[in-house]
Amino acid sequence: MQPDLTFHRARRRRLLQTLGEGVLILATAPEAIRNRDAHYPYRFDSHFYYLTGFPEPEAVLVLIAAGHSNARPRQILFCREKNEEREIWDGFRYGPKAAKAAFGFDAAYPIAELDKRLPGLLENQTRLAYPFGADPAWDTRVMGWINTVRSKARAGVSAPATLTDAHALIDPMRLVKDEHEIELMQRAADLSAAGHRAALAACRPGKGEWEIEGALLGAFRQGGCQAPAYTPIVAGGANACVLHYVSNDQVLRDGDLLLIDAAGEYHGYAADITRTFPVNGRFSGPQQDAYEIVLAAQAAAIDAARPGNGWNAPHEAALRVLTQGLVDLKILAGDLDNLLEKEAYKPWYMHRTGHWLGLDVHDAGEYKQPGGAWRTLEPGMALTVEPGLYLRPGPQVPAALENIGIRIEDDVVVTAAGPRVLTAGAPKTIEDIEEAMHGD
Numbered sequence: 001m002q003p004d005l006t007f008h009r010a011r012r013r014r015l016l017q018t019l020g021e022g023v024l025i026l027a028t029a030p031e032a033i034r035n036r037d038a039h040y041p042y043r044f045d046s047h048f049y050y051l052t053g054f055p056e057p058e059a060v061l062v063l064i065a066a067g068h069s070n071a072r073p074r075q076i077l078f079c080r081e082k083n084e085e086r087e088i089w090d091g092f093r094y095g096p097k098a099a100k101a102a103f104g105f106d107a108a109y110p111i112a113e114l115d116k117r118l119p120g121l122l123e124n125q126t127r128l129a130y131p132f133g134a135d136p137a138w139d140t141r142v143m144g145w146i147n148t149v150r151s152k153a154r155a156g157v158s159a160p161a162t163l164t165d166a167h168a169l170i171d172p173m174r175l176v177k178d179e180h181e182i183e184l185m186q187r188a189a190d191l192s193a194a195g196h197r198a199a200l201a202a203c204r205p206g207k208g209e210w211e212i213e214g215a216l217l218g219a220f221r222q223g224g225c226q227a228p229a230y231t232p233i234v235a236g237g238a239n240a241c242v243l244h245y246v247s248n249d250q251v252l253r254d255g256d257l258l259l260i261d262a263a264g265e266y267h268g269y270a271a272d273i274t275r276t277f278p279v280n281g282r283f284s285g286p287q288q289d290a291y292e293i294v295l296a297a298q299a300a301a302i303d304a305a306r307p308g309n310g311w312n313a314p315h316e317a318a319l320r321v322l323t324q325g326l327v328d329l330k331i332l333a334g335d336l337d338n339l340l341e342k343e344a345y346k347p348w349y350m351h352r353t354g355h356w357l358g359l360d361v362h363d364a365g366e367y368k369q370p371g372g373a374w375r376t377l378e379p380g381m382a383l384t385v386e387p388g389l390y391l392r393p394g395p396q397v398p399a400a401l402e403n404i405g406i407r408i409e410d411d412v413v414v415t416a417a418g419p420r421v422l423t424a425g426a427p428k429t430i431e432d433i434e435e436a437m438h439g440d
Contacts, residue, residue, distance in 0.1 A: 003267050007180045008053040009104040011173060012063060012075050015051065018173075021067025022127025024166050025118070026051065027138060028059045041227060046359035047131070047170050049268050054103055056080060056093065058111045062121060076121075077108040115141075119148040128160035131167045167364070174358060175365035176380040181269065181358065182413055185382060186422050188266035189411050191223035192273050193425030196260065199234075200427065200436045205254035205279050209234040213248045216262050225264030229271060230361050232262035236279060240405025241390040243351060252279045257287055259405050270361045272384050273423050274409035281437035283430055286400040290389055291430060293325030294406045297387040301353050305383065305412050305419040310374035311367050315353040318387040322349050325389070331396050348391055354384040357411055381414045382422075 015024065028048040032040045042057055052061055054077065062076040082095030100108035109117060122128065122145055130142055149159035177185070198219040199212050213234045220228060235245040236252045240259035252258060256279050263271035276291065278284070283291060300321050301314035323345045326332040332344055339345065356363035363382070369375050386409030393402040411422040427436045 003053050003184070004180050005053045005103055007178055008051060009075075012051050013073075014173065015169060016063055016065050016073045016075075018169055019063065019065045019127070019129060021065050021125075022129065022160060022162070022164075023065075023122055023125050024061075024063040024129040024169070025142065026061045026131065026166055027135075028054070028057060031057045043227070044268070046268065046364070047167060047174075050170065050174055050359055052077065052103060054079065054094075054099065060111065060114055062118070064121065064125075067126065074106045075104070077103065077105045078111045078114045078117075079108060081110045081112070115145070118145045122146065122149050122160060123152070123157050125160050127162040127164060129164040129166040129169055132163065132165060134167070171364040171366070174363065175356065176378060177358060177382050177413065178380070182380075182382070184267050184269040185271070185358070185411065185413070188225065188229070188264055188269050188271040189273070189422035190425055191220060191225050191266060192229075192263035192271035193423055194223055195219035195262065195264065196273055196275050196426040197436065199260055199262075199275075200277060200433065203252065203258060203277070203279060203437065204281075205252055207252050207279075209236055209239075209248040209250050209252065209258075212252075212258070212260065213262070216260065220264035223264070225266050227265050229263045229265040233260065233274075234262070235259045235405065238392075238403040238405070240276065240407075241392050241403060242405075243390070254280050255284065257404060257406065259407055261407065261409065268359050270357060270359070270363075271411055271423060272357055272361055272386075272409060273411070273426050274386055274388075274407045275426055275428060275433075276406045276408060277433045277437065281434060283434070286398075287404060288430060289329065290325075290391065290401060290404050291406055293322060293328070294387055294389055294408050295428065295430075297321035297325070298385055298408045298410070301385045301387060302410065302412055302419050302421065305377060305385065305414055307377055307379055307414055307416060309377050311377060312374045313377070314383075314385055318353045318385075319345065319349075322387060322389065329401060330398060331391075331401075347394070347396075348389050349387070350390075351388070353387050354412075357382045357384050377414045379414055379416050383412055383414070385410055385412050 029045040034040045058080045060078040064074040066073045079099050096108035146159050195216040198215045202215040213232050231246045234248040236258045237256035239245045258279050259276045261274040263273045297318040301318040304313040304317040323339050356365045388407030391397050391401045391404045413420045427433050
């Protein structure tokens with residue numbers, strides 16, 4: 001499945017309507033040196049790609065709104081020129097002419113002409129939208145263009161007087177996914193779920209965490225993911241109680257649980273899956289007790305991911321189940337509402353139950369509305385649901401539960417018909433996990 005560029009063009013048109021008047025400037029991400037003359041694998045800026053679909057570095061999008069004049073809105077791309085010698089070394093480049101045709105721009109120019117052309121495009125414009133503060137070097141460059149226009153004031157040329165954060169205009173658009181984005185996210189989820197099934201098949205006592213990581217990454221890439229969506233967490237035993245453990249260098253022990261938080265990226269869109277399962281393929285009694293609590297908390301949270309509910313509703317639903325579970329495990333004691341009010345669960349559950357998901361793993365969009373109320377969930381919003389319990393040794397934790405870390409995470413799209421779980425292909429019930437690991 002390939003990106004459908006008609007959606008990118010439609011997004012630019014929508015953004016021009018939102019902009020109303022003035023100019024928007026947005027650069028893609030720069031290439032980054034890993035060491036000496038070797039680069040990290042290139043990854044475009046998410047906002048830029050959302051609007052253009054253009055995958056190459058050294059590119060800038062300029063949108064010019066019609067405003068109060070009768071001028072036609074313009075969509076302009078600046079990109080690298082064709083260069084046959086560099087293409088021998090580095091691969092295909094579109095060049096301005098081909099990029100204009102392929103990606104639906106009104107005009108395209110060589111990136112080397114950016115500084116020459118931009119001041120002219122800003123002349124007599126009332127507003128400039130740009131992600132101010134995101135990159136100091138670009139801030140200096142943009143202010144240089146504005147000052148060039150200001151220097152012509154005595155000739156009757158005006159510079160933009162209103163400066164707007166471009167991300168603040170784009171983020172609300174990215175928050176609600178269109179049908180093409182959901183298709184890409186479903187594909188990322190399916191390929192990522194296949195990676196988790198490969199990890200289940202590879203897992204056994206004596207294996208290294210790194211070997212399971214290799215099985216995951218191999219499955220992601222074999223299925224068609226271009227990259228992992230984030231650094232995988234493959235955490236056996238007590239390592240699962242470290243939320244962002246990424247060393248992945250320990251040997252798996254019989255009787256321990258293994259927590260895997262890993263997923264792939266497909267044409268820019270991320271999946272995000274966590275599964276926890278026994279290294280030997282069978283849950284012990286205490287492991288099963290803790291696991292069922294987290295699984296029930298996740299089910300309650302997913303059910304709360306419905307239109308009209310506040311963003312925090314899934315988190316609140318998970319907290320009630322987790323806190324009651326801690327009482328059932330004899331870790332906490334007391335009235336449930338009082339324990340929730342005091343946040344007595346925090347030593348064993350210290351993070352939120354989810355985040356927005358899309359082109360970024362922690363995707364664009366605010367969680368609260370102006371005034372402080374939680375944002376209302378709407379159809380098309382995509383989020384993760386990932387409750388957990390992390391039972392480090394301590395005076396309140398029974399010995400049989402020590403060093404059990406469990407997190408279960410799925411990707412959910414809010415729909416009018418209810419929550420749609422994209423990542424259902426990764427086994428997560430005790431029965432399904434044990435069957436997948438033993439084939440019985």
